[in-house]
Amino acid sequence: TFVGRIAQDLGLELTELVPRLFRVASKDRGDLLEVNLQNGILFVNSRIDREELCGRSAECSIHLEVIVDRPLQVFHVEVEVKDIxxxxxxxxxxxxxxxxxxxxxxxxxxxxxxxxxxxxxxxxxxxxxxxxxxxxxxxxxxxxxxxxxxxxxxxxxxxxxxxxxxxxxxxxxxxxxxxxxxxxxxxxxxxxVNDNAPVFDRSLYNVKLPENVPNGTLVIKVNASDLDEGVNGDVMYSFSSDVSSNIKSKFHMDTVSGEITVIGIIDFEESKAYKIPLEARDKGFPQLPGHCTILVEVVDANDNAPQLTVSSLSLPVSEDSQPGRVVTLISVFDRDSGANGQVTCSLTPHIPFKLVSTFKNYYSLVLDSALDRETIANYDVIVTARDGGSPSLWATASVSVEVADVNDNAPLFAQPEYTVFVKENNPPGAHIFTVSAMDADAQENALVSYSLVERRVGERLLSSYVSVHAESGKG
The missing domain is CATH 2.60.40.60 (Cadherins)
Structure with a gap:
């Protein structure tokens, strides 16, 4: 099914999609959508079930990362999934x-x-x-x-x-x-017979419960009264018959006291609220039920550290790269909510790189100032993601950036001038002196070859008297 002309919308020519390694990535469901590289059209690759993808959320979308190389560019695309x-x-x-x-x-x-x-x-x-x-x-x-x-x-x-x-x-x-x-x-x-049912003090109870509370924590104590006498007025409490198994695994109802206590893990990231239907039944024959509802609002705690993902490395970085070059892509995610889920990122200080925010919770590590491989050949960049909780939690990721050499250093002799005394009548090929020069560059850029600067000595050329070995510098 046709979704849109994604290449045209992003300002990309169809002829450059394949050479620039045009690709689409999705963090959650990368198989739902695909791009035809021949015509730049985004189409549905497999059946999209909005309810499976987003549940009861009012808004539903698929986030795509479109990446092209030469130069590296990243586009963020939101595809809205509409309900039928x-x-x-x-x-x-x-x-x-x-x-x-x-x-x-x-x-x-x-x-x-x-x-x-x-x-x-x-x-x-x-x-x-x-x-x-x-x-x-x-x-x-x-x-x-x-x-x-x-x-x-x-x-x-x-x-x-x-x-x-x-x-x-x-x-x-x-x-x-x-x-x-x-x-x-x-x-x-x-x-x-038995014509009075138990009645709760309230039809609706609202309770706030912090997440991660220990088992045995009291949630609430409810009370129901029955106008009947004797066994017809004795009340027993329970969850309603159609209560979910999930609630039964999290909470316990004391049938006599009406106390609800925690027996399972309460995790805000799993469920932000619980709706618990209760019954109060008397002991008459037949039993009569009264009903109420407990709304338990789970209060978030800062119990999830941010998560960092480093992708699309563009290494090594040439030492003559201009500021602004993208080195890598970084995404952050925190399962908490509110301030507990708001994440800020920072870098190791005193390095020639900086973080640039490209989208919500997405960053690019870019070159901020000039590089010099002869001064520093490798940087271990530490990215720190810290949430806004109190106390805050953080996580780090390390990116090793290798600086690639360019030939920007000329060879240097140990001294600018040498004075050599040579006896006369030496046979041809006799060793008289060795010169040495060093180059601060690396690999082939640091290989030095030697040669004489030709000039005349009297009636003859200098090369007719002496020579220098191109590799060793021996003369």
Missing amino acids: NDNPPMFPATQKALFILESRLLDSRFPLEGASDADVGSNALLTYRLSTNEHFSLDVPPNHKQVKPLGLVLRKPLDREEAAEIRLLLTATDGGKPELTGTVQLLITVLD
Whole structure:
């Protein structure tokens, strides 16, 4: 599927895509999108599932790094993934059993678990409809997801002897076009006797819980009261029957005291909040339930150090490189949030390099001043990433930058002038003196060869009297 003309949008010619090693990288899912190097078109390479990629996040995008060489350039591209209505509303189960006393008062409310829709936006806006009946209406609070669930409201008194069982169909419809629906069958059993259910002090409790608290930490102690007497007024606490296994692995409910304590790892990066539905049941026959919801907000702690990734090294660096040359690319990431997840980067002091921010949490290590290999041939650059937590956490990455030699130094003799005394009548080829010169450059740039500067001595050329070996300097 066509996404866009990425080469044209980035100002690149089609003919230079292959020679400049045009490539696209994605930190998370690099196989979803691909670029045709012949026409510069970005296209979908494999099926994109927005719900799998971004979950319930309102915004969803794929971040791409487009890299070309000669010279090295990096472009950051955000591809927005738009939602389509491809997920119907889903209830936790296809059938829900409710047990209701025939003595319950009119306007009594019985909570229901609402449906969820994996889509976002209007595609996930749900409306509910209850099948026609004479006993119950549906109560849909405007903000039921945050405060309390759906509920059945008793509008006409029940008579178990007249109707011991009532079957209703609850339908959830999303706001997509075309709209999709999901249903749950409500099986209501009308019970006799014990006509007061336990009632919690509050229908909604809000609790703040720091992450990483030790097991046994008290989250909250709830209380429910029952107007009945004897065993019909004795209350036992529990999680609701449809509570998730994840909540059961994190929290423990004391059935007698109503205390909720921590039994698992509470990690802000795993979950920022927990919605815990509770029940309080009396010991009458049959038992009657009361309900409330605990909203546990997890408070972030600075327990994750920044992570550094060094990529696309362009080494070695020639000593005649101009300031501004990109040496390597560096990305940072911190799983914490707020100030705990805000990362700043710094370099080893007193080096000819600097960090340039190219995108959110992306940096380029660039040359800041002139290099001289003969002074320093290698730099061990330490990049430090530090978050804004208190106390702050940090991480480091080392980049070894080798400085490549250029031929910028002439050979130097040990002294500018030599005086040599030679006896007359020496045979040809006799050694009279050796000169030596050094070159501060490296490898082939430091290889020295010797030769005489020709001039006349009397009637004859200097080379007719003496010679010098090109490699050893012997004369």
